[in-house]
Each structure stands twice: as structure tokens, then as C-alpha cells.
Amino acid sequence: MSEEQIKNLEKQFEERILRDEKIEPKDWMPEKYRQTHIRQMSQHAHSEVVGMLPEGNWITRAPSLRRKVALLAKIQDEAGHGLYLYSACETLGVSRNELYDQLHSGKAKYSSIFNYPTVTWADMGAIGWLVDGAAIINQVPLCNTSYGPYARAMIRVCKEESFHQRQGYEIMMKLANGTPEQKELAQDALNRWWWPSLMMLGPTDAESVHTEQSMKWKLKRKSNDDLRQQFIDQTVPQAELIGLTIPDPDLKWNEENKSYDFGDINWDEFWQVVKGHGPCNKERMKARVGAWEEGEWVRDAAMAYAEKKQERKQKQAV
């Protein structure tokens, strides 16, 4: 194809997106569109998969059967969300194994929030309430993104995510209304998860490198700073309702903007964690790679069994 033909195709492509048409796997697309989507969708899938690890820590120690079944169901959903997203990503011509390799070799990133430890049961509450809350704010606009398979996967993810946040808030509520020690656990979890949750919505608009192009492709509908503000404005009253204090002395209602002003975020910490120096980066990757490698014989055995069954069937047919 000549350069002019490609320019022409690109123009038609941008116009289709502008008209809110969806792009489907076999449609022509600019190489950059494909690459950007593979990057974002696989990061998203990796985050779901790694996100199971901090919560897995508490399954056997959940305080009641009710909490245990809910936590198990939530973690199973996360595995499911990872699988929806991987399969959507594969429609762009990348294989599942390439995607796993990118995660396991450290080439691909996942959400930095999962590199923080879960040290008490209250962390299960804080993760559901704050981390899933922030994720929902990020994900709802993606239900309208331009790439069809991604949008369809996101619709399913968002439908399921709301239970995650509600079960988390319920845990926090129960602890906050419990004994002084239980309330302290809840407050301590909020103290530790609040700032990482704000960081989770991404670097400030001034520092965000992908925003403009992503807005055009509807991979992003609102800027990181807008999403963060939305998260803060909706979460602060929820904390007040259960008598917990947001760990930010500069947090103040701004009557003029009808939203909260908040203190400075420690972006050095964010970049340290992204670069691999968070409290649990190594532990998470070790668990993930370990699960993959130790499961290899199971995958091979299943494949060998399937082939044997197939052969037997063919012999009988003769």
C-alpha cells in the first residue's frame, strides 16, 4: 500500500470512530491502534490476574462462612475478568502465550496497587471499597470504547464489579461499627489504601503520555485528574457515613467547585512502585510465575489426554 492510501484509510478510520462506529477484529486499523489496544487490554487483564493474589492471602482466614464465600466469588470473578480481557486481546492477533510471557518477564505492567501487602482482614474491606471503587470509575467509560471486543468485555466486567465494591464496604462498615479494636483495624486499612487508590487512577494529566490519542480512540473518556476528583467526591461521604477519617489533613470541601480539595499525592512513591520497587512486586511475580510453571505438567497432561481420546475415537471410526 502506498503512503497516500494508508493516509486515506487512516482518515476513514478516524471518521468511523468519530461517528461512534465500533471497530471489529478483522477491520483495517492503524498499527498504532492495534498496539495501543494490546498494551492497554493486556495490562488490564494482567491486573485482574495479579489482583487475585493479595486477596488470596485471606481466603482461609475469612472471619465467617458468609465472608469466605463472598471473597471466593469475588476472586473467581477476577479470574473471569482476566479471561474475558485476554480473549478480547487475542482478537488483535496476539497469542495468550505471548501475553503471559510479557507479564512474566516484566515487560508488561499491571496495576501498581497490587504491589501493596494485605496485612489484616480489614484490607479485604478496603480493597473492595476503594480499589474496586476506583476501578469501576476507570472502567465504566470503557463500556463505550471504540474497539468492539473490549467494549463487550467491559460491559460484562462492570456488571459484576458492583458486588465487589459493596461487599468491601460492608466489611468496613461492620468493622467500623464494631469494638474499638475493630474500628481501629478499619481506620488503619483506610490509612494505608487511600493514597495508593488515588494513585491507581494514573499520573496527573500533565504527566500522562497517552491521554490525547487515547481520548480520540475512546480508550479514555475522561482525564486521570477528572476521574480522581470523581472518586474522591464520591468516597469521602461514604467514609463519613461509617465514621472513618480520610487520612488527608488538607482535604476540604470547596463550595465554589462543589467538590473536595485534597493534599499532594506522593508521586515518587507511585513511580517507585511502577518501576518494581514496591513492597510486594517481587513476591507477586514469584507467585504468578510459580503458579504458571508448576501448572505446566497439568496443562501438558490435559493436552496429552485430549489427544489420546481423539486418537481412540478415530480408531473406532475406522
Add this chain to the structure above:
Amino acid sequence: MSKKHWPLWEIFVRSKNGLEHRHFGSLHAADAEMALENARDVYTRRNEGVSIWVVESKNITASNPEHNGELFEPAQDKVYRHPTFYDLPDEVKHM
């Protein structure tokens, strides 16, 4: 050892009797039986279905969007295939 990876399967789910099977997504499995079992866990955790079909992805032949012109445009100028093409007096009811 063989390095054969589990193939990709396309999953179709009937959400309730009376409706058709609809494409839900895909997943990897060693064989059709495992694809069915995995599809149940991945796509029907909340009563989304009463029946599942699995088809190995490589067995699907898809039309090429680049040929959409010759495939689908000929239907566009055949207005006589639609009931509104025919002028009938108002007195004729229910037709």
C-alpha cells in the same frame, strides 16, 4: 516434550429457551469437553445461560470486511424487497 498449547474455542450461550445462542467470547481448553466446563465457569457464573455451544476457533470461516462492498451492497438498491415499496389504497387494511 511437546509444547502444544491448549487451542482457542469460541463460546456461544443460549440465555434462555426461546432465544438463540449468542457469541459470548472465547477461551482456551485442551478439548471440547473441557471447553464446555471452562465456559460454564467463565461465562455463566450468574445464571447467564441454559445451554452452551463450543466451537474450536480455527473451524470458523469469517467473511472479510474488505469485501463488504461486493457482499452486502447489492442488497441496498433492492427496495422492492420491502413491503413499503408497494403503493396500496388506504382502504386496504391489515396487509
